[in-house]
Amino acid sequence: MTIKNPGAKMHGLTEAWSYTLATRAEQKLRTRRALMDAALAQLSADRGFGSLSLREVAREAGIAPTSFYRHFSELDELGLALVDEGGVALRQLMRQARKRIARDGSAISTSVDTFMEYLGNNANLFRLMLRERTGVSKPFRTAVKAEIDHFVTELADDLVRFADEQNKSLTEARLVAEAMVTLVFNQGAEALDATPKERDELKLKLKTELRMILVGSQTLARWQQGQE
Amino acid sequence: MTIKNPGAKMHGLTEAWSYTLATRAEQKLRTRRALMDAALAQLSADRGFGSLSLREVAREAGIAPTSFYRHFSELDELGLALVDEGGVALRQLMRQARKRIARDGSAISTSVDTFMEYLGNNANLFRLMLRERTGVSKPFRTAVKAEIDHFVTELADDLVRFADEQNKSLTEARLVAEAMVTLVFNQGAEALDATPKERDELKLKLKTELRMILVGSQTLARWQQGQE
DNA sequence: TGTACATCAGTGAACGCGCGTTCACTGATGTAC
DNA sequence: TGTACATCAGTGAACGCGCGTTCACTGATGTAC
Numbered sequence: 001m002t003i004k005n006p007g008a009k010m011h012g013l014t015e016a017w018s019y020t021l022a023t024r025a026e027q028k029l030r031t032r033r034a035l036m037d038a039a040l041a042q043l044s045a046d047r048g049f050g051s052l053s054l055r056e057v058a059r060e061a062g063i064a065p066t067s068f069y070r071h072f073s074e075l076d077e078l079g080l081a082l083v084d085e086g087g088v089a090l091r092q093l094m095r096q097a098r099k100r101i102a103r104d105g106s107a108i109s110t111s112v113d114t115f116m117e118y119l120g121n122n123a124n125l126f127r128l129m130l131r132e133r134t135g136v137s138k139p140f141r142t143a144v145k146a147e148i149d150h151f152v153t154e155l156a157d158d159l160v161r162f163a164d165e166q167n168k169s170l171t172e173a174r175l176v177a178e179a180m181v182t183l184v185f186n187q188g189a190e191a192l193d194a195t196p197k198e199r200d201e202l203k204l205k206l207k208t209e210l211r212m213i214l215v216g217s218q219t220l221a222r223w224q225q226g227q228e
Numbered sequence: 229m230t231i232k233n234p235g236a237k238m239h240g241l242t243e244a245w246s247y248t249l250a251t252r253a254e255q256k257l258r259t260r261r262a263l264m265d266a267a268l269a270q271l272s273a274d275r276g277f278g279s280l281s282l283r284e285v286a287r288e289a290g291i292a293p294t295s296f297y298r299h300f301s302e303l304d305e306l307g308l309a310l311v312d313e314g315g316v317a318l319r320q321l322m323r324q325a326r327k328r329i330a331r332d333g334s335a336i337s338t339s340v341d342t343f344m345e346y347l348g349n350n351a352n353l354f355r356l357m358l359r360e361r362t363g364v365s366k367p368f369r370t371a372v373k374a375e376i377d378h379f380v381t382e383l384a385d386d387l388v389r390f391a392d393e394q395n396k397s398l399t400e401a402r403l404v405a406e407a408m409v410t411l412v413f414n415q416g417a418e419a420l421d422a423t424p425k426e427r428d429e430l431k432l433k434l435k436t437e438l439r440m441i442l443v444g445s446q447t448l449a450r451w452q453q454g455q456e
Numbered sequence: 457t458g459t460a461c462a463t464c465a466g467t468g469a470a471c472g473c474g475c476g477t478t479c480a481c482t483g484a485t486g487t488a489c
Numbered sequence: 490t491g492t493a494c495a496t497c498a499g500t501g502a503a504c505g506c507g508c509g510t511t512c513a514c515t516g517a518t519g520t521a522c
Contacts, residue, residue: 002427024518027466050278053508065509067466074509100284131362172436179411179437186410189362202426208400209407214435216444252485256498281475293476303478392498 032071036085037039039078043124045193048131049079049140054163079128086129089149093118095156101113103126107162108210112184112203123168148185152177165217170217171224187198253330260299262289266308266311271352273421275305276359277368307356308371314350314357315375321346322382336438340412340431347416358417377415380405391446398445399452411437 038060042052072078078182099113101107120124132140132146144156157175163170170176187206191199266288270280284302286293300306325342329335347354361376362369384405392397398404415434419427 011403024464031465036506046364046366048278050276051364055508055512063465064467066468066511069510071464072420131364134359134362136274136279136359138274175433175436176440178433179440182414183407183410186414205403208403210446211443212286212407214438214450215447216440216442218439219443219447252497255485259498282477283475289473291498292500294501295476298498 003081004084005059012147014054028071029038030062031055031063031067034063035068035071035078037061039075039084040124041129045127048135049082049128050136067125076137076139079132079137080127080139082131083140083147086125086144087150089118089125090129090147092152097159108159108214109207112210113190113206115184116191116203117197120189121191123189126188127192130192133185133203148181152181155181158188167227169221170214171221172217176213179213183213235263246413248403256299259289259291259295262291263288263296263299264306264310267303267351268310273355276363277310277356278364304365305399307360307365308367310353311360311371311375312355314353314372315378317346317350317353318357320376322379326386335386336442338433340397340435340438341410343416344419344427344431347419351420354416355420358420360412361413376409380409385440396446397449397453398442399449400445404441404445407409407441408438411441 035057039049039052039057042056042060043049053070055065057078058068072081090135093114096118097111101110102113103188104110106197129147133144135141135144150176156174158179159170159173162174183206187202191202194202263285267277267280267285268449270284270288271277280303282296284295285303285306286296291381300309318360322340324346325339328342329338332338356374357375361372363369363372384402387401387405391401411434415430422430
C-alpha cells in the first residue's frame with residue numbers, strides 16, 4: 001500500500017481500486033494508530049489502562065468522542081489491539097536475543113540485557129503487558145497470558161537446546177522457563193520506573209537469580225541420574 | 229474494652245469515662261469494620277480496589293455515603309488500613325509456618341502448604357495485597373512493598389539459620405529470599421482463582437521451583453568456596 | 457473524460473447516570489456538677 | 490440522683506462533573522458508466 005497525492009486520479013480498475021483503498025483506508029488506519037498511541041501515551045506508573053476513558057483517549061488523539069466508534073466498538077478492544085502489539089514486541093525481543101547469544105555467548109546475561117533494552121524502548125507497551133497480566137479484566141489477562149505462554153514455550157525449547165549443546169541436562173525445562181519468565185517480568189515491572197543506577201542493580205540481581213535456577217535445575221538433574 | 233448494656237449507668241468518674249468510650253467508640257469501630265468488610269467483599273478476580281466507589285462501599289456497609297467521612301477521609305485510606313491487616317496476616321502466616329517446620333521438617337513443602345492455606349482463608353485480603361503490589365497507586369505499592377520486604381527479611385534470616393543447622397551454606401540469602409517470595413506471590417495470585425485440582429498442581433510446581441533456587445544457591449556457594 | 461450516485465470517517469447536540477463532596481441537621485450518647 | 494449542656498456518628502438534599510452512548514448530519518472520497 002503506497003501513499004499517493006489525494007488529488008491524483010487513475011484509470012485502470014484494479015489500480016484505481018487499490019489506490020482508493022490506499023488513501024481512504026489509510027487515513028482510517030492513521031486515525032486508528034493515533035488512538036492507540038494516545039492510549040499508550042496516557043499510561044504511566046500511576047495510570048493503568050483501566051483508568052483511561054474513551055473521551056480522554058479520543059481527545060488526546062484529536063477526534064470527537066463519537067468518532068472513536070468508527071475504529072473500535074469499545075475501549076477494551078483498543079487495549080487488546082495493544083496487547084497484540086506487545087506480543088509482537090516479545091517475539092522480536094526473543095529473535096534479537098537469540099542472534100546476540102549466537103554471537104556473544106553468555107545466554108543469561110545477554111538475554112537480560114536484551115530484555116531490559118526492549119523494556120526501555122517500549123516502556124508503555126510493556127507497562128500494559130506487565131499490569132494487565134494480573135489485571136482486573138479477564139480478556140486482558142487471557143490475551144497477555146497467551147503471549148507470555150508463547151514466550152515461555154520458546155524459552156523452554158532454547159533451554160533444552162543449550163543444555164544439549166553443552167552436554168548438560170536439566171529437569172523440567174518448561175517449569176524452569178516459567179520460573180525464569182516470572183522473575184524476569186517481575187523485575188521488569190520494577191525496572192520500568194527505576195533510575196538507571198537501580199536498573200543496573202536489578203539486572204545484576206536478576207542474572208544471579210536466573211543462574212541459580214539454571215544451576216539448581218542442572219544439579220537436580222544430576223542427582224536424578226545418579227539415582228537411576 | 230467490654231461491651232455493656234447501653235441503658236446501664238455508672239458512677240465513678242474513671243469507670244464512667246471508660247464505659248462511655250467503650251459503647252460509643254465501639255459502635256464506631258463496628259461501623260468502621262463494616263466498611264472495611266464491605267470493601268473486601270466486593271473484591272474478586274474481576275474487581276480491583278480501584279474500581280470500588282465510596283458510595284458503593286457505604287451502600288454495602290449499610291450507611292449513608294456521607295457517613296463514610298466519619299471513618300476515613302477518602303477511600304484509599306480504607307484501602308491502606310486493609311493493607312495493614314494483610315501485613316498482620318503475613319506475619320501470622322510466617323509464625324505458623326515456622327511452628328510447623330519445627331514439628332514436621334521439610335521447610336519448603338510445609339511453607340508452601342501453609343501459604344496456600346492462608347491464601348484460601350483470606351482470599352480477598354491476599355487478592356488486595358497481590359494486586360496492589362504492582363497496582364496503580366503509589367501509596368498502595370509502597371505500603372504493600374513494605375510488608376513484603378519485611379516478609380523477605382524474615383525469610384532470609386530463616387534461610388541462613390537452616391543452612392547453618394545443616395552445615396550447608398548458600399550465597400546471597402536475601403536475593404534467594406526475594407526470588408522465592410516473587411515466585412510464591414505470583415503463583416499465589418494464580419492459585420486464588422484456580423480450581424482445587426489446579427491449585428494442587430501449582431503447589432507442586434512451586435515447591436520444585438523453590439527447591440531449584442535453594443539447590444542452585446547451595447551449588448553456587450560450593451563453587452565459590454572451591455575457588456577460594 | 458465528465459457526471460450522477462454511494463460510501464463512510466468524522467461531527468455536535470443531547471441523554472441519563474453514578475460519582476465525590478458540601479452542608480446544615482438530628483438525636484442518641486456522654487459529661488459536669 | 491437529676492438536670493443542663495456538649496459531643497459526634499449518622500443523615501438527606503443538593504451540587505457540579507465527566508462519563509458512555511444515541512442520533513441524524515455533513516461532506517470529502519470513491520465508484521460506475
